[in-house]
Amino acid sequence: MHVAKHGSVMNVTVQRGTADMAPRNETFEVPVYDNQTVLDVVSWIQQNADPTLTYRFACRVGMCGSCAMMVNGVPRWTCRTHVGKVLKGDKIDIAPLRNLPVIKDLAADMDPFFDKWVAAEGHHHPTRTRHEEIEPVNPQAEERVEASAGIECINCSICYSACDTVAGNSDYLGPAALQRAWTLYNDAKDANKDAILDAVSGSGGCHNCHSMGSCTAYCPNDLDPLSAIAGLKRATTRRFFGRGN
Amino acid sequence: MKVARAHPLWLAYILHRASGIALALFLPLHFWVLSLALIDAARLDSFLTLTELPMVKLAEFGLVFLLAVHMFGGLRLLAMEWLPWTAPQKTWAVAAVAGSLFISGTFFLQAI
Amino acid sequence: MLDFRLYMAQRLSALVMAPFVIVHIGVMIYAIQGGLTAAEILGRTQGSLFWFLFYGMFVVAVSIHAAIGLRVILFEWAGLKGTVLSVVAWAIGLILFAMGANAVWAVTA
Numbered sequence: 001m002h003v004a005k006h007g008s009v010m011n012v013t014v015q016r017g018t019a020d021m022a023p024r025n026e027t028f029e030v031p032v033y034d035n036q037t038v039l040d041v042v043s044w045i046q047q048n049a050d051p052t053l054t055y056r057f058a059c060r061v062g063m064c065g066s067c068a069m070m071v072n073g074v075p076r077w078t079c080r081t082h083v084g085k086v087l088k089g090d091k092i093d094i095a096p097l098r099n100l101p102v103i104k105d106l107a108a109d110m111d112p113f114f115d116k117w118v119a120a121e122g123h124h125h126p127t128r129t130r131h132e133e134i135e136p137v138n139p140q141a142e143e144r145v146e147a148s149a150g151i152e153c154i155n156c157s158i159c160y161s162a163c164d165t166v167a168g169n170s171d172y173l174g175p176a177a178l179q180r181a182w183t184l185y186n187d188a189k190d191a192n193k194d195a196i197l198d199a200v201s202g203s204g205g206c207h208n209c210h211s212m213g214s215c216t217a218y219c220p221n222d223l224d225p226l227s228a229i230a231g232l233k234r235a236t237t238r239r240f241f242g243r244g245n
Numbered sequence: 246m247k248v249a250r251a252h253p254l255w256l257a258y259i260l261h262r263a264s265g266i267a268l269a270l271f272l273p274l275h276f277w278v279l280s281l282a283l284i285d286a287a288r289l290d291s292f293l294t295l296t297e298l299p300m301v302k303l304a305e306f307g308l309v310f311l312l313a314v315h316m317f318g319g320l321r322l323l324a325m326e327w328l329p330w331t332a333p334q335k336t337w338a339v340a341a342v343a344g345s346l347f348i349s350g351t352f353f354l355q356a357i
Numbered sequence: 358m359l360d361f362r363l364y365m366a367q368r369l370s371a372l373v374m375a376p377f378v379i380v381h382i383g384v385m386i387y388a389i390q391g392g393l394t395a396a397e398i399l400g401r402t403q404g405s406l407f408w409f410l411f412y413g414m415f416v417v418a419v420s421i422h423a424a425i426g427l428r429v430i431l432f433e434w435a436g437l438k439g440t441v442l443s444v445v446a447w448a449i450g451l452i453l454f455a456m457g458a459n460a461v462w463a464v465t466a
Binding site for chain 3: 268281319323326
Binding site for chain 3: 165168169171201202203204205207208233236237240
């Protein structure tokens, strides 16, 4: 951990460019302050050095996931990344999230991420209508505990950017989408678990996962897509051998 | 920009992939040498005398290590995917490599 | 790129091979003691139905397993896809099987 001195200066390299040109790196000299996050650094650059720098943020307190970027090659929430934790000497490298197309500079196009979220069939298939009594769910049931472990996902795409299988396979649905499918699969009220298993068994499905675990390692919400995907593999295998749900 | 990857499970993945590639490249050679038994038994014997060389013994150790690593790594994956326990995965990764070292070590000791 | 069927073929061929690998390594540890000669190998395997079946099944399983494994690597790391990928993967499987079957025959016939 490097403690930069207040009053000194850092060299921050930022990836610039749009979708139609090759990315280029630009380095800025940014003053060091106490208690600075990487988001503070990017904001300083845009406010004081180059107003044309494009980046995203919203809550700036670690709840929304909008500020996710690659910092020294690691996908992180920049609002929750203290400069002291990532400074290498006096340098930091900032780039847009990996595995997603770039719109401009540090803003990545989240469309493929959300398209795959939908493609993984992670939506609820109801068993009852509004005219019937609500079916209770036991919060202590093993299934429910399993499902609840994955529902805090805020779609920040850090797991998607961390995954080397996503990098090598553009069809691969990715950890977030598959984890969502797993939470629906374990939902006691879901009527169509077969549809979910079918959706995750195609050429981009859960069976492509190599269990390298970068998703779980880097998730800022401490979720575990690695285990969720293993669960999906187990469920599809059980179905194959006829042991049902 | 490379994603930082120092964590154990990623290393297990890379080791598994590298050992698989090495074994896949070795196999055709292995099959060809054995087939010499049919075509040219004397040539097979001369190949086999090479196994006395220390470099070859080291290579054999390497191969057995790669095979054991690949198999134990694969069994770890199967356990993680198909068995209902949430295994302590890092421990498994280490145990897999340890098991491989033990087996290839045995091989090496017998070979020298 | 691995759909469920390829995944199952990969995993099942792996499971089949596990006991084969253990036996094979065990036999190798035994066989290399005191040096290795063609006569010693053939003395054990020639005319043996057991070794023919053992190594025969081993070769079938490894041809499937290696071909699918290399298929994934060629797709993810070399960018091969579509028909080219399928042709190459099948070729790998068939060549491995042919060479392996030839080797099995060479030592057990």
